[in-house]
Amino acid sequence: MELQSILLPAMNAQRPIVIAGPCSAETEKQVMTTACDLSKKGVQVFRAGIWKPRTKPGGFEGVGTVGLPWLQRVKQETGMYVGTEVANKKHVFEAVKHDIDVLWLGARTSVNPFAVQEVAEALKISGFDGPVLIKNPVNPDIELWIGAIERIYNEGIRRIGVIHRGFSTYDKKLYRNMPSWHVPIELKRRIPNIPLFCDPSHIGGKRELIAPLCQQAMDLNYDGLIIESHCTPDEAWSDKEQQITPDVLSYILNMIVVRETNQTTENLVQLRQQIDEIDAELLSILTKRMRISREIGQYKKEHSMPVLQTARYSEILANRITEADKIGIGASFMSTIFEAIHEESIRQQIEILNK
Numbered sequence: 044m045e046l047q048s049i050l051l052p053a054m055n056a057q058r059p060i061v062i063a064g065p066c067s068a069e070t071e072k073q074v075m076t077t078a079c080d081l082s083k084k085g086v087q088v089f090r091a092g093i094w095k096p097r098t099k100p101g102g103f104e105g106v107g108t109v110g111l112p113w114l115q116r117v118k119q120e121t122g123m124y125v126g127t128e129v130a131n132k133k134h135v136f137e138a139v140k141h142d143i144d145v146l147w148l149g150a151r152t153s154v155n156p157f158a159v160q161e162v163a164e165a166l167k168i169s170g171f172d173g174p175v176l177i178k179n180p181v182n183p184d185i186e187l188w189i190g191a192i193e194r195i196y197n198e199g200i201r202r203i204g205v206i207h208r209g210f211s212t213y214d215k216k217l218y219r220n221m222p223s224w225h226v227p228i229e230l231k232r233r234i235p236n237i238p239l240f241c242d243p244s245h246i247g248g249k250r251e252l253i254a255p256l257c258q259q260a261m262d263l264n265y266d267g268l269i270i271e272s273h274c275t276p277d278e279a280w281s282d283k284e285q286q287i288t289p290d291v292l293s294y295i296l297n298m299i300v301v302r303e304t305n306q307t308t309e310n311l312v313q314l315r316q317q318i319d320e321i322d323a324e325l326l327s328i329l330t331k332r333m334r335i336s337r338e339i340g341q342y343k344k345e346h347s348m349p350v351l352q353t354a355r356y357s358e359i360l361a362n363r364i365t366e367a368d369k370i371g372i373g374a375s376f377m378s379t380i381f382e383a384i385h386e387e388s389i390r391q392q393i394e395i396l397n398k
C-alpha cells in the first residue's frame with residue numbers, strides 16, 4: 044500500500060502522537076473546558092464522539108450534529124486539530140461540512156463491510172483528505188480489519204492509520220476488551236508502513252490500566268495513543284470508568300518511557316547474529332527429528348501399528364515439561380511447542396501410511 048503521512052501541518056511527529064478528549068461531546072462547556080486543559084498539556088489532536096454506537100438502545104447516543112460547531116470552536120480557540128467517529132455517509136458529510144480534521148471508524152463499523160464501503164464512498168465524494176483511522180473490528184479477525192483498510196484505500200484515501208482497541212469476549216475479566224497484541228503485531232507485519240495507535244481506554248475499560256497499556260504500546264513501537272480524557276470523568280455520560288482528567292493524562296504521558304527505535308548498536312547486531320545461528324540449528328534439529336519420526340512411521344506401517352500411541356505421547360509431554368521446568372521454561376510454552384511438534388509428526392506418519 045502506498046500510504047501518505049497522517050501528520051497534519053505543523054504537527055510534531057515525535058512518538059507517541061497523542062489524540063485525547065472525551066468519549067462523547069456532552070455540552071459545549073464540557074467540550075471547551077476539556078479541550079483548553081488538554082491543549083495546555085500539549086495535546087495536538089482533540090477527540091470527541093458526536094454519534095455514539097451503543098450496544099443497547101435507550102442509552103446516551105451522542106449529541107449529534109449540534110456538537111460539531113463545538114469542535115469547530117475548539118479548533119479556533121485552542122489551535123488543536125479535532126477528530127470524531129463516523130459510521131455512515133451522513134456522519135461523513137456532516138463532519139466534513141464542519142471542518143473536522145481526523146475521522147475514525149469505530150470497532151462496530153469496521154466489523155461491517157457494508158458500513159465500511161458506505162463510509163469509504165462518502166469520504167471519496169466529500170473529498171476528505173485528512174487522516175482516516177480504522178479501529179480493529181470487535182472480533183479478532185485480521186482479514187476483516189485489513190479488508191476495512193482496503194475498502195478505504197480503494198476509494199482513494201491515502202492518509203490511513205489504524206487503532207488497536209482490543210477484542211470483545213464473553214467473560215470480561217481484567218480487560219474490557221482483550222488486547223491480543225499478536226493481532227496488531229501481525230497487521231503491522233502485513234502492512235509495515237501503516238501508523239499504529241493504541242486505545243488503552245477501550246482495551247482496559249478502567250483508569251488504572253491506562254498507564255501500563257500505554258507503556259506496553261510504546262514498548263511495542265506503536266506510533267500513537269488515543270486516550271479518553273474528560274474534565275470531570277465521574278460525571279461523564281459515557282465510559283466514565285475509563286476516562287481520566289487532563290492532569291492525570293499529562294502525568295501518565297510524562298511517566299511512560301519511550302525507547303528510541305532504530306539505534307542498532309554493535310552489541311545488538313552480534314546478538315541478532317547469534318539468534319540467527321541458533322534458529323538455523325533449531326531448524327536442522329527439527330528436520331533430524333522429523334526424519335526419525337518418519338522412520339518410526341515406516342516401522343509402524345510394516346508392523347501394522349496405529350500411528351497414534353497415546354501412552355508414549357503422554358510420557359513425552361510429561362517428561363519434556365519436567366525437564367523444561369528444571370531450567371526455568373514454563374509448562375504452557377513447552378506443551379505448546381511439543382503439541383505442535385507431535386501434531387506434525389503424526390501428520391507425516393499418516394502420510395507414510397497412505398503411500
Ligand code: PEP
Binds near residue numbers: 092149178
Ligand atoms: C470510542 O472511541 O468512543 C468508541 C466508541 O470506541 P470503539 O469503537 O473502540 O468501541
Ligand code: MN
Binds near residue numbers: 067281282
Ligand atoms: Mn468511549
